Amino acid sequence: MRLVLLGPPGAGKGTQAQRLVNRHGIVQLSTGDMLxxxxxxxxxxxxxxxxVMEAGGxxxxxxxxxxxxxxLAQPDAKNGxxxxxxxxxxxxxxxxxRMLTEKGIKLDAVIELVVDQGKLVDRIVNRAAEHRAKGEPVRKDDDPEVFKSRLEAYNRDTAVVAPYYKARGQLKQIDGMMEIDSVTAAIDGVLRQAA
Structure with missing residues (x-):
């Protein structure tokens, strides 16, 4: 199973990716971690x-x-x-x-978690409060002002990726505002259709 998971910050990509990793034994590839x-x-x-990074670029x-x-050439990515x-x-x-074509790899699905961006800030504020209540550290990007900046950057730079995949007939959209388990079930439905 080879997936691209799209959506703005706070849409639940990390939560859903972790559930997919646990259920399907595939790896989650984060560009930051890979860098x-x-x-x-x-x-x-x-x-x-x-x-480049040391030069501040x-x-x-x-x-x-x-x-x-x-x-992708590492053994743990072979299963997906x-x-x-x-x-x-x-x-x-x-x-x-281009790279996947050269490697003979085909994406099974491109899934976008579609969310009400106005409600995302509330979701982030609640997530930070839940972490504080549990005595867990709050992610720096869960600060509402930092989050709003990230959301603006997403809308400016990244939101155009979904239409690219839609034009190619590869995009499946899921309501990311549903309960977490409902989003998981909807993703499973997309994956069953892709199989």
Whole structure:
């Protein structure tokens, strides 16, 4: 099973990705985690990324795609993967398609969690309060102002990826405002149809 999971910050991608990992034994691929691992492992692409990051620059699409290509070649990704938070731009989506085609890999599904962005801020505030009540640390990006900035960046840069996949007939949309278990069930339904 090979999936791309799309949606704005706070839509529940991380929660649903973790459920898919646990149920299907596939890996969740986070570009941030992969970048850090590639830098730590001092792979050729990791060394390029390190140089860019140390200079204060943004890592290019070429470097990110290289890191994803390296990661997909690892044994634990052979059974499948979830790309969560990637691709972030149409250029990255096009490059991902090219790379997967070269590797003979086909995406089974591109799933977008569609949410009411006005209600997302409330969801984030509640999530932060729940973590505090449990004595757990609150994620820095769960601060409402930080979250609003992330949401603006998503709408400006990343929201265009869903129409790209829709135009290709690959996009399946799920109401991300449903209860968590209902979203999980809807994703399972999409995956059954794709099988």
């Amino acid at each position: 850090r691992a590639a830098v730590a492992a001092e792979t050729p692409v990791g060394l390029k990324a390190k140089a 943004l890592v290019s699409d070429e470097i990110v795609i290289g890191i994803i290509a390296d990661r 993967f979830i790309l969560d938070g990637f691709p972030r731009t149409v250029a990255q989506a096009e490059e991902l398609d």
